[in-house]
Amino acid sequence: MKVTTNLSASVIVFFSTLGIMPCALANNGSEIVSTEVGSVQKNTVHQLQIQRESKEWGLNIDEYARYQDLMKGPRGIQSPSLDPITTLGIEAKSDAERRRYAELWVKSEFARTEKELVFQSEVDAAWRRLYPEILPVNLGNAAGIAHDTQGRLALFLRIDDCVQCDARLTAILTEKRPVDIYIVDSKGDDNKIREWAKDKKIPIERVRTKEITLNHDEGRWIKYGEMRMPVVLQQNSDGSWRIAAF
Secondary structure, eight states, rough: HHHHHHHHHOOOOOHHHHTOOOHHHHHHHHHHHHHHHHHHHHHHHHHHHHHHHHHHTOOOOOHHHHHHHHHHHHHHHHHTTHHHHHHHHOOOOOOOHHHHHHHHHHHHHHHHHHHHHHHHHHHHHHHEEETTSSSSOOOOOOOOOTTTTOEEEEEOOOOOSSSHHHHHHHHHTTTTOOOEEEEETOOOOOHHHHHHHHHTTOOOHHHHHEEEEEEOTTTHHHHHHTTHHHHHHHTTTSOOOOEEEE
């Protein structure tokens, strides 16, 4: 019995010389285990979140991880609100990869548009059902500008293979609105823009007075147009721009 007592006392004395009590060691051990468990749980939750988000965009985990890495660099500063598919498409490593993301983007946009059209149909039906004597407020106009502030417009369009671009241009020109036209596929070729303007009968006098300006895009479409084609931006009273039609 004395041996046991002396041994216990010796152990306590030994730890005391280190400034540590046995109970403190036990507590520290529990804290370490607790921290490790918490770290594992946090990592698991993060992985599950990545799996869920990548699936929502039709991407695999590696692709979504690359998107996150890209958004931590210059692309995230230049286009902070860019979606994963568009980001990966712009930063694609090969033509095949770019083509895949383009098709994925089109499918995603088709699904989004289809849902919005179905909902709009229900909204129209609700107006007729709830307020049959009152017409819905018309937020647009001949140029298709929603919430029109009469501010200057910026039209982003493509010269080649874009019927919608021609229709939007015609509507804006008909209304004689001040507009800055940005050509996305001009490739810096001034002659290409001149020939296009001549073909579309852009009024020369309005260009001379700067009521209409013709410009190379130089990356503005990606930054402000959310990859919509065509897209119209309108200047607010504070000088900022917002998407007004697409």
